[in-house]
Amino acid sequence: MVRVRYAPSPTGTLHIGGARTALFNYLYARHEAGTFVLRIEDTDQAREVAGSAEAMMEGLRSLGMKWDEGPDVGGAYGPYRQSQRLARYREALDALRARDLVYPCFCTPEELQVVRKAQQQAGKPPRYPGTCRHLSAQDMRARQGRPFVLRFRLPEGGATMVEDLIRGPVRFEHAVLDDFVVRKSDGMPVYNFAVVVDDHDMAITHVIRGEEHLSNTPKQILLFEALGFPLPAFAHVPMILAPDRSKLSKRHGATSVAEYRELGILPEALVNYLTLLGWSPPDQEEFFTLDHAAKAFTLERIQHTAAVYDQKKLEWMNARYLRELPVADVAVRVRPFLTALGIDPDRPQERPEATLEEAVELVRERSRTLADMAEQMAFLYRPVTSYDPAGVKKHFGPDAAEHLQMLAERLQRVPDFSPDALNALYQSIADELGIGRAILIHPTRLALTGRTVGPGLFELMAALGRTASVARLRRAAADAQMLAAAPSTP
Numbered sequence: 025m026v027r028v029r030y031a032p033s034p035t036g037t038l039h040i041g042g043a044r045t046a047l048f049n050y051l052y053a054r055h056e057a058g059t060f061v062l063r064i065e066d067t068d069q070a071r072e073v074a075g076s077a078e079a080m081m082e083g084l085r086s087l088g089m090k091w092d093e094g095p096d097v098g099g100a101y102g103p104y105r106q107s108q109r110l111a112r113y114r115e116a117l118d119a120l121r122a123r124d125l126v127y128p129c130f131c132t133p134e135e136l137q138v139v140r141k142a143q144q145q146a147g148k149p150p151r152y153p154g155t156c157r158h159l160s161a162q163d164m165r166a167r168q169g170r171p172f173v174l175r176f177r178l179p180e181g182g183a184t185m186v187e188d189l190i191r192g193p194v195r196f197e198h199a200v201l202d203d204f205v206v207r208k209s210d211g212m213p214v215y216n217f218a219v220v221v222d223d224h225d226m227a228i229t230h231v232i233r234g235e236e237h238l239s240n241t242p243k244q245i246l247l248f249e250a251l252g253f254p255l256p257a258f259a260h261v262p263m264i265l266a267p268d269r270s271k272l273s274k275r276h277g278a279t280s281v282a283e284y285r286e287l288g289i290l291p292e293a294l295v296n297y298l299t300l301l302g303w304s305p306p307d308q309e310e311f312f313t314l315d316h317a318a319k320a321f322t323l324e325r326i327q328h329t330a331a332v333y334d335q336k337k338l339e340w341m342n343a344r345y346l347r348e349l350p351v352a353d354v355a356v357r358v359r360p361f362l363t364a365l366g367i368d369p370d371r372p373q374e375r376p377e378a379t380l381e382e383a384v385e386l387v388r389e390r391s392r393t394l395a396d397m398a399e400q401m402a403f404l405y406r407p408v409t410s411y412d413p414a415g416v417k418k419h420f421g422p423d424a425a426e427h428l429q430m431l432a433e434r435l436q437r438v439p440d441f442s443p444d445a446l447n448a449l450y451q452s453i454a455d456e457l458g459i460g461r462a463i464l465i466h467p468t469r470l471a472l473t474g475r476t477v478g479p480g481l482f483e484l485m486a487a488l489g490r491t492a493s494v495a496r497l498r499r500a501a502a503d504a505q506m507l508a509a510a511p512s513t514p
């Protein structure tokens with residue numbers, strides 16, 4: 025029975041790297057009809073951020089991931105917060121102490137710093153020199169009452185192999201490891217120790233996590249062996265890099281799940297995209313649901329090289345979800361984004377003819393995100409208060425005021441306000457005036473929306489409706505006249 029876990033440290037928000045690790049664990053559990061465990065690794069209180077664990081759980085839930093066991097849902101292997109398992113770590117440490125596999129180290133941070141500096145100057149990697157490894161009983165007594173950490177007694181010589189399911193065997197010479205700390209001077213276990221006790225006690229069969237933890241794995245394997253625990257399988261998932269192949273960071277744009285939500289990236293699109301960051305389905309299909317991915321998900325198909333994050337592709341995927349989800353569903357989701365713009369679609373400043381769903385239909389072909397969609401729809405619900413300056417320059421020329429005024433009069437009278445009828449009307453007016461339609465269409469768009477680009481003009485006009493369209497054209501006629509009269513600024 026497969027049991028996997030996602031084990032975040034609550035030190036911030038849920039980022040795409042963590043979300044992807046969670047996702048791969050979740051998909052693997054689902055594929056194997058196994059169990060997905062959520063464990064909060066909160067033993068490093070100095071780094072803990074209040075509310076972070078809850079925010080991370082909320083982030084995972086928003087992406088559609090459910091865990092079978094965890095701090096909120098419980099389970100047979102709890103508690104699932106490390107801060108509530110301290111007695112168990114103590115017990116495991118005592119077992120190692122009894123067998124002299126760990127020892128107290130009284131070196132102060134300052135002393136260790138001096139050693140590290142010297143190593144650095146000699147061009148050597150930082151390594152604990154074993155100062156307290158062989159303290160006699162007398163040495164110990166002399167140090168009684170001083171703070172100490174517990175260190176693991178690394179086997180002398182030899183190497184530890186990590187049989188990684190993704191990378192194959194990776195060998196770590198013990199000469200490059202050192203007697204690492206397992207318990208801090210405040211009595212708290214370090215990550216490498218607590219994780220081993222928990223992965224064993226929670227009967228984890230597969231440890232699937234980011235590659236940045238690969239160098240921890242030999243230490244953990246040594247601890248599994250020292251504690252007499254059988255080893256789980258390990259699978260280290262390649263990193264996610266920025267497009268320039270540097271480490272992904274804030275400067276590359278949004279990277280947290282909450283930020284994507286604020287931008288109006290749909291959770292369906294985000295999980296779909298994240299799943300493809302390092303994995304590909306056998307059918308090479310790019311668009312799929314979590315369920316579909318779970319059916320196909322195997323560790324063999326995780327790629328061996330770093331995945332490159334590409335926000336453009338994410339937005340492109342999102343745009344397709346926006347086009348293809350049921351319109352009623354999109355309408356519900358775009359509401360908060362309209363609210364953020366100060367628009368209440370139920371009590372608009374201007375009442376369009378179109379329903380919210382029709383408004384979604386109008387703009388969704390050209391929307392990348394929900395925020396973008398709301399921006400594009402906003403003209404329907406509130407008056408135009410400014411015009412795109414480049415558009416003014418181009419389309420509010422000397423004849424514009426007269427054209428806009430004339431269009432307003434004709435639109436007031438046209439019996440049918442459907443896109444087809446409006447299209448025919450514009451054609452006949454252009455013919456009467458002996459000008460191209462574009463000369464009427466561009467200023468009309470600017471008058472109705474304040475913008476130079478957007479949905480098809482006749483569709484948007486029909487959606488806006490006769491009353492608002494006519495009023496905006498009249499107003500724009502006056503504005504265009506004023507703008508034409510004003511001395512032009514260079």
Ligand code: GLU
Pocket residue numbers: 030031032033065219232233237
């Ligand atoms: N708490 C660790 C982290 O957030 C988890 C590492 C692991 O999965 O073993 O990076």
